[in-house]
Amino acid sequence: MKAxxxxxxxxxxxxxxxxxxxxxxxxxxxxxSILGNLxxxxxxxxxxxxGLGAVLGNLGGTSYFAFLAGGxxxxxxxxxxxxxxxxxxxxxxxxxxxxxxxxxxxxTLKDVLAGEWA
Amino acid sequence: xxxxxxxxxxxxxxxxxxxxVAGVDLEIAAGECFGLLGPNGVGxxxxxxxxxxxxxxxxxxxxxxDHDVPAQAREARARVGVVPQFDNLDPDFSVxxxxxxxxxxxxxxxxxxxxxxxxxxxxxxxxxxxxxKIQTLSGGMxxxxxxxxxxxxxxxxxxxxxxxTGLDPQARHLIWERLRQLTQQGRTxxxxxxxxxxxxxxxxxxxxxxxxxxxxxxxxxxxIARHIEPQVVQVHGQGLDAWAATGGRLAARSExxxxxxxxxxxxxxxxxxxxxxxxxxxxxHRPANLEDVFLKLTGRxxxx
Numbered sequence: 001m002k003a004x005x006x007x008x009x010x011x012x013x014x015x016x017x018x019x020x021x022x023x024x025x026x027x028x029x030x031x032x033s034i035l036g037n038l039x040x041x042x043x044x045x046x047x048x049x050x051g052l053g054a055v056l057g058n059l060g061g062t063s064y065f066a067f068l069a070g071g072x073x074x075x076x077x078x079x080x081x082x083x084x085x086x087x088x089x090x091x092x093x094x095x096x097x098x099x100x101x102x103x104x105x106x107x108t109l110k111d112v113l114a115g116e117w118a
Numbered sequence: 119x120x121x122x123x124x125x126x127x128x129x130x131x132x133x134x135x136x137x138x139v140a141g142v143d144l145e146i147a148a149g150e151c152f153g154l155l156g157p158n159g160v161g162x163x164x165x166x167x168x169x170x171x172x173x174x175x176x177x178x179x180x181x182x183x184d185h186d187v188p189a190q191a192r193e194a195r196a197r198v199g200v201v202p203q204f205d206n207l208d209p210d211f212s213v214x215x216x217x218x219x220x221x222x223x224x225x226x227x228x229x230x231x232x233x234x235x236x237x238x239x240x241x242x243x244x245x246x247x248x249x250x251k252i253q254t255l256s257g258g259m260x261x262x263x264x265x266x267x268x269x270x271x272x273x274x275x276x277x278x279x280x281x282x283t284g285l286d287p288q289a290r291h292l293i294w295e296r297l298r299q300l301t302q303q304g305r306t307x308x309x310x311x312x313x314x315x316x317x318x319x320x321x322x323x324x325x326x327x328x329x330x331x332x333x334x335x336x337x338x339x340x341x342i343a344r345h346i347e348p349q350v351v352q353v354h355g356q357g358l359d360a361w362a363a364t365g366g367r368l369a370a371r372s373e374x375x376x377x378x379x380x381x382x383x384x385x386x387x388x389x390x391x392x393x394x395x396x397x398x399x400x401x402x403h404r405p406a407n408l409e410d411v412f413l414k415l416t417g418r419x420x421x422x
Binding site: 014017018020021024025028029096097098101103104105106107108 | 170172195196200202207208209211215222
């Protein structure tokens, strides 16, 4: 039993079908998703940058706004990518039962996971 | 192909301390409609999942369409269709996209599948709703779409877990008609259900499961003939308490369930004669059905 757990997964090209499913969903949801993920950090940036920036003034030669912008760019990117990937995978697994539907076809959990990963 | 499409022997599956399936044998012949009946939680769904290779049995051997399961489950599932207990259609997609995306999981190229798409939609009665969103469909439509989805790979064998649970009578009759069409096309059906009427109408053979094993098997008619008297008189009403002691003895076998007395007999005439003219009792005389067998074998108590 233990040896089987440790064995490398037998991968097949079937996962492409799973990936194509995700791509089709992404095409439908990309624009609202990009808008949401842009608007949220921008709102914070402008609010904090101009609001708090007006009080703080210059920090070591750069404006507080520019100082914040770099940070927000980083966190927003990482946050959006992680959230989109994890949240949708979880809802596919748990809420929508998409994984369950897929493994009823001649697919395995490995194919599903490879599709999520790709 | 002459071998049975599904052959399972000595299936066992345990979740923790609870043995859900304890030695189930199934042999299903080509072209038959096989019903797996049983109260909730006796392992019907687990049995189906074992047969599909989605769960690994603790013991037992399964052959599904000439493949060993779970070792060659993928090859076997390529020729099997599944209607799950709960609809798991993709809510992000339209009706047609759902079928198309599912066909890809079977490795079917689009040019092969797309010509069959209108036919499948026609079968599901959704020809006019090709582009409709899943959220806008009624429960019956979703169920029909799930049924159509299970047919994308033109399967020889179909597994259906409670195909009509939660549907209104119209939708149920439509599903029954479709299932009959499928058997007429020569496909083999394996279904689980709680509706004894459904099993009696559709199935050529049924197995009744109780407490993790199969306790009776045969055609619905044979089971009724073997396990139960052919006529039933069902009595309820205010005067039942007083009447039950004497009236019950007129039948070959009688059973009190809550406020109803069931009298089973080959000749119900004495019971009926005793009931005639009684205004405080309401009675119904009918032939025995599969539900009587089911209740006799699995008990009338609530199962939890």
